[in-house]
Amino acid sequence: MSHESAPYDHEPLLLPGDAGPSRRNRRLAVIAGIVVVLVALFLVFGRSGKPTQPVGPVAEQAPPVTVVSPGRQVVDRLINANGSLAARRELPVGIAGEGGRVTRVLVEPGQWVAAGEVLATLDRSVQTQTADSLAAQIRVAQADATLAQAQLDRAKQLVANGFVSRADIETRTATRDAAAARVRVAQAQLGQQRAATGRLDIRAPAAGLVLTRQVEPGQVVGAGSGVLFRMAQGGEMEMRATLAESDLAGLHVGVRATVTPVGSTASFPGTVWQVSPVIDPQTRQGVARIQLRYDPALRPGGFASAAIVGGASTVPLLPESAVQSDRGTNYVYIVGPDDRAAKRTIKVGEVTDQGVSIVDGLNGTERVVVAAGAFLSPGQKVKPVLQTPAPVSARNPS
Structure with missing residues (x-):
């Protein structure tokens, strides 16, 4: 079959003036451009569809922190x-008299008593009999004194008639005086005996509180028995x-x-x-x-x-949350004028319910981080939020 008469079963040869290859190249270029755009969008927005951080140094974040300017307050030194x-x-109470057998104990530890109140009593049967005997002697002496006075009065009536001499009057006067003196002696002896009997009562020397009791009924006590009660005046x-x-x-x-x-x-x-x-x-x-x-x-x-x-001293007062410690050293974080955290070593004083007193390292005008100091680092940029300290006193109540 001749060339001219052969069927048209293949692509014709492209001559230099044909537009076929350039159209195909343009299509390839468009496809490549679309692919590049898609890759760029994927890199920019990521898989989640949100923009990613730009390549390069990460922008610094400034966390908010609460700070306080403590000033200076009067703090007690404890x-x-x-x-x-x-x-x-303390009042020790014992036997004031000759002693004897205890008959009654009237108080217990923890009981309040008045001055002179009886704490315990001793047997006084012998002393009572002695006092009765002395009272009888007083009555005898008073009878003798009454008789001597009567005889003296009769003698004075007879002395004017010469029946009684003046010497006899003087003798009767002396007899009357001696009888009166015996009355006073007997009365003094009775008073002494009654005082001794009264000392058999163990009494409180002053008003106060009974602390201890070391005596029981039936116990025989004396001057050597020591302390029977102790009191708090x-x-x-x-x-x-x-x-x-x-x-x-x-x-x-x-x-x-x-x-x-x-x-x-x-x-x-x-x-x-x-x-x-x-x-x-x-x-x-x-x-x-x-x-x-x-x-x-x-x-x-x-x-x-x-x-x-x-x-007392005038020092800054901080809440305990503001004070940090590391290897035996106390420190706080302060925020400077450039809003950057700085570590400051301090010396703490008294710790009270109101806070911690700072005796060295602060003058009270600084901006001190109240909390979250453990999560900061020196030089870190922060956003300070000023807290006004409450007006409290560190003094203890009277």
Whole structure:
């Protein structure tokens, strides 16, 4: 078959002027452009459809933190001490007379008594008989004195008639005076016996609280029996706090204190009424005596702790949450003018219910991070939120 007459069963040859190859290239270019755009969109928005962070340094976030400018407040300097409880004025009560057998005990420990009230009585049968005998002697002496006076009166009537001499009058006068003197002697003896009998009653020397009782009915007691009762005069108690020599140096009578007995959650206010004038040369310690009002929880002989106000100072006061510690060092975070956190080493003082006093490291004008300081790092950018401190006093109530 000739070339001219052959069927048209294949693509014709493309001459240089034909448009077929350039149209196909344009289609390929469009497809490639679409693919590039899709890849770029995928990289920008990610799989979730949200824009991703731009490539490069991450923008710094500034977390909000609460800060406070504490200022300066008057804070009591507290001295902590331990010691024992006792009666402020303890009164030992024993036998004042010759003693004898106890017949009755009228009081119990913990009972309040008045001055002169009978605590116990002793057998007085012998003393009663002696007193009756002395009373009879008084009556005999009074009869003799009455007779001597009558005889003297008759003699004075007869002396004018010469029946009685003046010497006889003088003799009768002396007899009358002697009889009157015997009456007074007998009366004095009876008074002495009654006083001795009265001393058989064991009485309270002053008003107060009975602490101990060491006598029972039927017991024979005497001058050598020792103390039968112990009393707290007026019921007043005290704590004898043991303090170091350095703490005693700045302590004076009249300062306030708070006493807490061991095993109790209650605290009792008191005042220092005596500071030891001597120091134990072995322990280098002394005693401060804290006066307390009576309360059943204050038991003499018990152990207690005390917080004594040893002075006052004006220092910044922070909440405990603001103070951090690391290897025995306390510190806080402060926020500078550029709103960046900085670590500041501090020295803490007294810790009270109102907060922690800062004795060194702050002047009170700084912006101190109240919380979340443990999650900050030096130089970190923050957004400070100022908190106004409540107007409280760090002093203990009187």
